[in-house]
Every structure is written in structure tokens, then in C-alpha cells.
Amino acid sequence: MTSSAYSVHPTPVGDALIVMSDEGLVALQLIDGPAGDALAALSAALGAVPDRDPAATGRVAAELDEYFAGRRRAFDVPIDWGLTRGFMREALQVVCRIPYAQTASYGEVALGAGHPNAHRAVGTACARTPFSLIVPVHRVVRSDGSIGEYGGRPGIKRFLLDLEAAAGE
Structure with missing residues (x-):
């Protein structure tokens, strides 16, 4: 597993747990409860615990904001299909x-x-x-x-x- 980083970003439909690897977006999940529960499940699937790093997930967060503002029709962030x-x-x-x-x-x-x-x-x-x-x-x-x-x-x-x-x- 390559290194990974995560952050939690607010959206109009709830908080989004964003996880990035060196390859791209590993996961983006809308979460209802504490981020730790969803992060624990993802960590098990990834075989590693991501570091909290909002800067590493900033591009995805910015694209989400643009999408919800009606200014983005497609996402450009690379996807890591590993899961x-x-x-x-x-x-x-x-x-x-x-x-x-x-x-x-x-x-x-x-x-x-x-x-x-x-x-x-x-x-x-x-x-x-x-x-x-x-x-x-x-x-x-x-x-x-x-x-x-x-x-x-x-x-x-x-x-x-x-x-x-x-x-x-």
C-alpha cells in the first residue's frame, strides 16, 4: 500500500470522508456518524491507517465545493481503483x-x-x-x-x- 491521507469535508449532503493515496482518490464516503468509525473500516481495507492531512485532500474538497455550487460537471481528480x-x-x-x-x-x-x-x-x-x-x-x-x-x-x-x-x- 502506498501512503495515504484523509480529511473530513462538509458538503450540503453531509460530511465527506476523503482518502487519498499516492495514486489518487481511494475513497470518498458520506458519513452519518463519527469519522473514526468509517476511517477504521477503510484502514482495514487499505491495510494502513491514513494520516490526517487536509492539504493532501484539498483538490478533491475544492472540486466538491465547485460541484455543489453548480460550477463543476466532471471531476478531474485521479482515482485509485485499488479497493x-x-x-x-x-x-x-x-x-x-x-x-x-x-x-x-x-x-x-x-x-x-x-x-x-x-x-x-x-x-x-x-x-x-x-x-x-x-x-x-x-x-x-x-x-x-x-x-x-x-x-x-x-x-x-x-x-x-x-x-x-x-x-x-
Whole structure:
């Protein structure tokens, strides 16, 4: 494991735990409780405890602020895909191609990942993504057009979709 750093950054949808490695963004998770709980779980997955270093995560924090202000439509920060493997990585990389203020169904993402019958696995990949917001899993919806869940917080998903729709006008 390369060295890693973290910070907690406030957003309109809650605090975001940002973890960076030498390769790029390892994780961005919206947290409900103490950052230590989420950080402990990530540390176990990383095999190391990140250092608290807001300067190391500053680029991601700035891009998040621009996104929520309606001034950023795509994130430029490099992603360290180390916590993802196999189909999960393939599906999340397809999700990265969904344009701002647009949506794709779980089935469309599965098809784009080369596994047309894996729509449920896409849902699992979206639910377990280590990259909330930066990989726009909020843009993945059910085939009937309903928005579905967002880590058990559909209100946040609705907020993000509405934010993008308003900024896209």
C-alpha cells in the first residue's frame, strides 16, 4: 500500500470522508456518524491507517465545493481503483461515463460493462462504491425511471439529481 491521507469535508449532503493515496482518490464516503468509525473500516481495507492531512485532500474538497455550487460537471481528480475489483470496477467505470444531469438504468450500465444480465450486480456495485459523488452512482436509476436507493438515503440521491438538473438548465 502506498501512503495515504484523509480529511473530513462538509458538503450540503453531509460530511465527506476523503482518502487519498499516492495514486489518487481511494475513497470518498458520506458519513452519518463519527469519522473514526468509517476511517477504521477503510484502514482495514487499505491495510494502513491514513494520516490526517487536509492539504493532501484539498483538490478533491475544492472540486466538491465547485460541484455543489453548480460550477463543476466532471471531476478531474485521479482515482485509485485499488479497493475495487472485477465486475465492480467495470461497472463503476461505465458509471463514470454517464453525462452530467443524465441518468442510465442499472441494465444499461450492465450492458456497457459487457454483462447484459447483471443489473442486480450493478446495484450492488453502486451501493458498495468507495467513491460516492466522484463516481456518479446517483445517476443510475431503475428501468422504470424511478430513482431507487442511494445507500439507503434516496433523499440524497434526489438532491443530487435535482442539483444537476437545475445547474444543467
